Amino acid sequence: MQDYGNRRRTGVCHDETPPFAFQNRMQHAVAPQQNLSGQSLNAGRNARTVACVMSPALGDTLILLVVAHNLRRAGWKVHVFGDHAWSLAEWFAHLEISPALKAEEAEAALAPYAVVLQLHRDRPLANLAEKHSGFIDLHDVEYANSTQCMAQRCADFVGSHFGLRDVVVSNGIKAPTHLRFRRHHARVAMHPEASTDDKRWLANRFIQLSRRLTSKGMSAEFAIAPGERGRWDGLRRETPPLCSFTSTAALAEWLYESGWFIGNDSGVGHLASSLGVPTLTVFRRRRIAERWRPGFAAGSVVLPPWWLPTAKLKERFWRESITVRRVFASFEALRSNAPSRR
Numbered sequence: 001m002q003d004y005g006n007r008r009r010t011g012v013c014h015d016e017t018p019p020f021a022f023q024n025r026m027q028h029a030v031a032p033q034q035n036l037s038g039q040s041l042n043a044g045r046n047a048r049t050v051a052c053v054m055s056p057a058l059g060d061t062l063i064l065l066v067v068a069h070n071l072r073r074a075g076w077k078v079h080v081f082g083d084h085a086w087s088l089a090e091w092f093a094h095l096e097i098s099p100a101l102k103a104e105e106a107e108a109a110l111a112p113y114a115v116v117l118q119l120h121r122d123r124p125l126a127n128l129a130e131k132h133s134g135f136i137d138l139h140d141v142e143y144a145n146s147t148q149c150m151a152q153r154c155a156d157f158v159g160s161h162f163g164l165r166d167v168v169v170s171n172g173i174k175a176p177t178h179l180r181f182r183r184h185h186a187r188v189a190m191h192p193e194a195s196t197d198d199k200r201w202l203a204n205r206f207i208q209l210s211r212r213l214t215s216k217g218m219s220a221e222f223a224i225a226p227g228e229r230g231r232w233d234g235l236r237r238e239t240p241p242l243c244s245f246t247s248t249a250a251l252a253e254w255l256y257e258s259g260w261f262i263g264n265d266s267g268v269g270h271l272a273s274s275l276g277v278p279t280l281t282v283f284r285r286r287r288i289a290e291r292w293r294p295g296f297a298a299g300s301v302v303l304p305p306w307w308l309p310t311a312k313l314k315e316r317f318w319r320e321s322i323t324v325r326r327v328f329a330s331f332e333a334l335r336s337n338a339p340s341r342r
Contacts (some may be wrong), residue, residue: 031127037155048075051113052124053101054082057195058248058267059292061085062274064119064138065171066154068095074164079113079241084267087248091173100124107131136161142291149295170296173274175256181276183257187219188273188331191263199265200318201282203235206326209262210240213331218260223251223268262331268293278338280331284318285311297337302330 052068054061061084072078072094080097089097101109106125110116114134118125121137128135141157142150151169153245159167175181192206210220220240224232231241245251252271255261261272261279265288273279282302283289289301304318305326314321 019028046077046112047114049077049113050079050115050117051110052078052080052082053106053110053116053118053128054080054085055119055124056083058084060119060267060271062171062173062267062270063150064117065092065095065173066151066169067117067138067158069170069172070155070158070164070167071162073166073168074162078280081097082107084248088173088252090176090249091252092171092318094172113212149293150291151295171274173252173322175252175275179253179256181256182259184219185259186217187188187221187258188213188262189258189268190220190262191223191254191266191268193224193231194264194266198315199285201264201322203231205319205322205324205327207235207238207240209327212324212328214240221258223254223263238330260331260335262327265289267293270296271298273297275298278334280327280334282322282327285314298334300330300334 014078039240050068050071052064054064061082065080065085068078068080076077080092080095081099081101082097083100085092085095085097086099103125106128110128110132113132116128116132116135117138118128118135119142121129121139129137138154138157141153144153146153148156151171155169156169158164188210190206190210192201192203194200206222210222213220222232222240224242226244226246229242229244232239236242243254245254248271251268252275255268255272255277256275258277260275261269263269263272263279263281265281265283269279269281273296276297278297279294279299280302281289281293281299283293283302286303289303291299293299298337302322304314304321308314308317308321
């Protein structure tokens, strides 16, 4: 997913462009460690404090917030650093949140915390293991031999690694009170984009799907980041309304009041799922879907058909092999099985 912006402002929706067995490199996260002189490396740090360094990717942020939320529930002092989280600070009022750290300020900013968490070993901040004795990454969680989605894996990890007895598969997001959950029940929020081309189902099939939905009484709208609109401006006569947003929070408002979500493998689907909106996600491979499917609420995935032989052919022709008819049928099944509005 491209950046939707992180200024905490309201958004618009119209056709005009708006402004396991988990292992870590650190064996005992909060145990006092010593340097060669025998002095504690954790001197001055409170044992139950954690800094969570968020990826610039929206989906990664929402996934790691599962760990932050569960630690906060267990009484830890949690500080989150990340731009998407900062935009959603009102939605995560129980967490202390700051904008993303710059590389040159990170070491000093993270020094007071006993534990520093980052989803990836060297992204967004490199060499944290060398700079902080309490650094933990979730590389082994992500690549564990498991069919569980990342949201569930993070909940399992925080329970196992930190000895928490009561964990939830939730990041604790809570909408502002002026919004109404799934107010526009017939609105299908669609995200036909993704961070890379290899995750994008065919644009013309998203358009055909939107027409099929409209013919059945639904209201389809596309979420398109400002930087993505160039791929769609030439198709404006064919597409449903193109909605762009000035912030991640504005995107969340639109999703929260939508009835359904359909999209590619992207952070927008994770945000919809976090908010409780039923999701349908198109994936190119089963293993990727097992790991990265939205896992916070009711949802389904659509995969290339079984008859497409060999991994190489699946990778090359997965877009063409997934028909509008199959995706629409999966959506109808989701509508039949998903819980009613709460």
